[in-house]
Amino acid sequence: MAWRIVVGLKDNVRDARGERVRREIREHLGIDLQSVRTIDVYTVDAQLSDEEVAAAAAGPFSDPIIQDYAINQPLAHNFDVLVEVGYRPGVTDNVGRTAREAIQYQTGRSFASDEGVYTSVQYLLSGKISTDDAERIARDFLGNGLIQRWDIIARAGFDSNKGVPVTVPKVTSTVKPAIRPVDLEISDEDLMEISRQGMLALNLEEMKAIQSYYRQDEVIASRKEVGLGAMPTDVELEALAQTWSEHCKHKIFAARIEYEDDQGQQEVINSLFKSCIMQVTADVRKAKGKDDICLSVFKDNAGVIKFNDDWSLVYKVETHNSPSALDPYGGALTGIVGCNRDPFGTGMGARLMFNTDVFCFASPFYDKPLPPRLLHPRRIFEGVVEGVEHGGNKSGIPTVNGSLVFDERFAGKPLVYCGTGAIMPRVLNGQPGHEKEAKVGDRIVMAGGRVGKDGIHGATFSSEELHEGSPVTAVQIGDPITQRRMFDFLIIARDRGLYNAITDNGAGGLSSSVGEMAEFTNGFEMHLDRAPLKYAGLQPWEILISEAQERMTMAVPPEKLAEFSALAEEMGVEIADLGEFTDSGYFHCLYNGETASYLPMEFIHNGVPQMVLQARWTPPVHQEPVFSLPLDMNATLRQMLGRLDICSKESVVRRYDHEVQGGSVIKPLVGVTNDGPSDAAVVRPLFDSFEGVVVAHGICPSYSDIDTYHMMANAIDEGLRNYVAVGGNINHVAGLDNFCWCDPVASEKTPDGEYKAAQLVRANKALYDYCLAFGVPLISGKDSMKNDYMIGGTKISIPPTVLFSVIGKIENLRKAVTMDAKAPGDLVYLLGQTRDELGGSEYYAMHDQIGCNVPHVDASSAMQRYRTVNAAQDEGLLASCHDLSDGGLAVSLAETAFAGGFGMDIDLNKVLVDAAMREDKLLYSESASRLLVTVKPASQERFETLFAGQPFACIGQVSSDEYLHVAGLQGEALIHSTIDDLKEAWQSPLREM
């Protein structure tokens, strides 16, 4: 039988959660309610006595100081409409899982597999609410129909004795698991129909490659030996589709591209990944010789570089865009805890040290009609921020660095970049920590969560096809605690040498993790029926490709299995022995002893035909805009500071724990009142050393509207100058490239595919050119190539966006520098030359213009500057250092001044230019590689000696009053604003988010 336990705050206790919901309903939907109160509901479906249920309600489920509870009767009273929101069957319910464990501790008995606790939340709404409003509140704010269901009950219809009726969202299924053959001896149209219907996402050429594989006589013969017919099984087809997917195989980056530039020059590129990304890393490593910092690149879940003689750094950045568009909270939560598994599953495993996050959204204040099925950008903002907050904070990993980037086109697809850095011993049990090798005979052991239908076929499903009891497959919700328990267990297992290899289960599930790890031995034999399931009724192919979260796969030597297993049990982690790694040459899965797949490793990994893409570069035509100099430059500066790309993100930053683990040295918020915008993070990973890890990034999608070559160059430069600004050693830094593109494959849906492919080529060319020039190896990356929205006649493509993340080192973190002005009288220097480069700038965007003079990066001049900045930092000459990016000089000056709590006197005549320029252009140009530094007068001579021969100029002084004073070219007071006014303009736009 099932009980409903309801837990609510006592009437005199403030309901902060309810108040927040009320506030957000007003912001999101414009519905002003009198009050919102909340009640937690636990539906307990298990063999328990009434006394046991009462003990749970009185004990772990409620807090006697502030809460009341009731069992099978309602607490709700004094409301106009009640909305109860619960999960659909099969959706991860973390609170329900914890509630179930709590009862098990109390009773000392385990739940049976079909017993459970399900949670929901009641929102008691008071105020004038129409039926329509109530439906909107439930559908557009409180619940998400993909993963949740809700009841709406008006006060008149509420049974005050019984309350809301019991609903048990248990997964029910009458499906009989079986291995099914699929006939591929059919027409081309029918082949494509199989691909479409089965959501395999394979094109005709790929389907035909599979078809012809099965026609071979020797294949038919070898299948016969293992009891298989000539037709592929559904398990095989799904495994091939997974392995050959764009997501796993990066077919666009591996494609043969026939590129033609605007001069008519033709070129054939055989894999951008090989010829640009891998090649530049190889070339940089060679050039660096014994100073090469790379240890493991492009072959594992994350990249590994040297930190010092004893430790290595591991870094990976992922995107989780489509899931976050559907369910912002769950998508982003899964994004970050999923990214955590990559460094953890690199080499023999690494201890997680920091997270980073970069989000690209449309404005949360978007007020135009939205195309169907898109969530409002504000809701995406809220959900994504909260998902990453829960994922990072609960996992005990500090979020140290990030950005928010805004563009209307991200309404079509938000970008959610999640990064995780980690640290591992250089040597573990006598072997290099960054290497691993599964051996023939090792057991295939899965640890962590159970397998459900989560994430099967990703986001392509359609909710209309679901029946009431069928589990939701597209959206997953991460479970940081189950993962934390697994990591706690695995790090001990690692140090005891209990496994030979480890990898994560992410995209493609077991198919991908076991399939890839088996490349060490060239084969495996796995029993799908031995995987623990969340609920009955999964088909063998579903078990193979399920993307259920919180799972790692290990290769455990048979003689260590008992110890591995005992440790797991003691630490409350579920593991399963699924089979063994072999040298058979086959991807061999079985279900109840019957062969379910028998595919050569060679075919599954290398059988996918190479894609051929056409790319033609036709530069877009833009004009430099013509408008008059603004009359009030104070107002212009305030307006610029309040732009979403520039304004303070403090409300978001404070929601992330950026200090847990005790290594925070340069925080995201710095300055006299702890609220200035830091350029980069410095983390101290080892308690007994002052060596620091420096983390930064660059991202500038607005330049893509002019030329992705310069977008890429500027992103690299921005990442490096942020890194250098705090003291990162320019000679000890590595980069990660994360491409988010719109579909570049020309088709009916994408008539401009050749242009988009050319944009991709150009970005990669810049990646090669600038990483080589800066001496920065690429160690890892990812691409997400289909960031388009297309429903009906509406298509929205994101601007091509690359996040360039950097990780490196500062030898002595006590020499790190922050961006805030430190003392009146300090001299203000601008390093680098300012040019008429406002194409794609924030300033032009404020005038609704794009322009054409996109900033060009002069890498050799920049490199010399960054090296000299490092030298000045080492000598302690820099009081502050801040990069110039969005909004150029004026924004950088204002930020440095108000973060420090001092004014500044600046003379625009002193700014170094290559040609005469209007004052607003001087202030807002986004020329690359520039830094604003302040220097104590006592250090002036030494500082100027260091920079002799380079473009730099002293442009003013930090003042003791509260004014940012900028004198114009005629000596007039161009800007004369208090730093408080400027700071208010900068802080107000997103303060209440």
Added chain:
Amino acid sequence: MAKQVRAVVISGNGTNCEREVANACRLAGADVVDIVHVAELLSGRARLDDYHFLNLAGGFLDGDDLGSAKAGANRLSHAAVKNSEETLSDQLHRFIADGKLIMGVCNGFQLMTKMGLLPALGGDYKRQSATLTFNDGGRFEDRWCYLKVDQESPCVFTHGLAGLYLPVRHGEGKFVVENDSVLQEIEAKHLAVVKYSDSEYNSPVMEYPLNPNGSVAAIAGVCDETGRLFGLMPHPEAYIHRTHHPRWTREPELPEEGMGLFLYNNAVSYIRKELL
């Protein structure tokens, strides 16, 4: 037991700050500092009896899914130690009866409060009389706060301190009491060891953001009547070196040792003097 100061930090199930707390204990001069997974305590291989100083570190026990530290408190109260007649809770109460020290930070403070270990008025360590709930702002926040120390408090950890500057990092840090008489008794007995205050440590503050969560009487941490059990929402282990301070690059006069370390120093000195 040899004359060694022995500190233990419990880890597992969502505890996150065990490494930096252990480091703080080491820097404070504890001779033995062990991070012990709760599974090791439940297996019986490790015992609380072997230590003098128990640290309940910050984190999200069981994800704080049933309310902060609620599920964790339930586990400690009910989980049996293998091959023995005891629960972990029995060991814990013996630890208290033996006059030893416990410090709970953030989630550890929430855990202690919900188990009834704090403020434990009248020495009743099993009756909950206060709680920690959602911040008035309804959100998690990471923010540095000024704390005025009650110098008349019996708390052994804050001995000799007038003020502290430490970060809070919580979503459920609002201290709430069962009724007014509990608050009066806490105040009368000087158990409200630290209160959110102005930057000069002059007086308690109720206004956001100096008081980040709306705690009653601006209470950030409380001790029991012996002063040996102490819990607080701000993180002392997050400020043990000057480079932890958010303004270290602009305040050259900051000492090398951070303020939070004093709490651990006091604990270790007390143990050397009273328990060895």
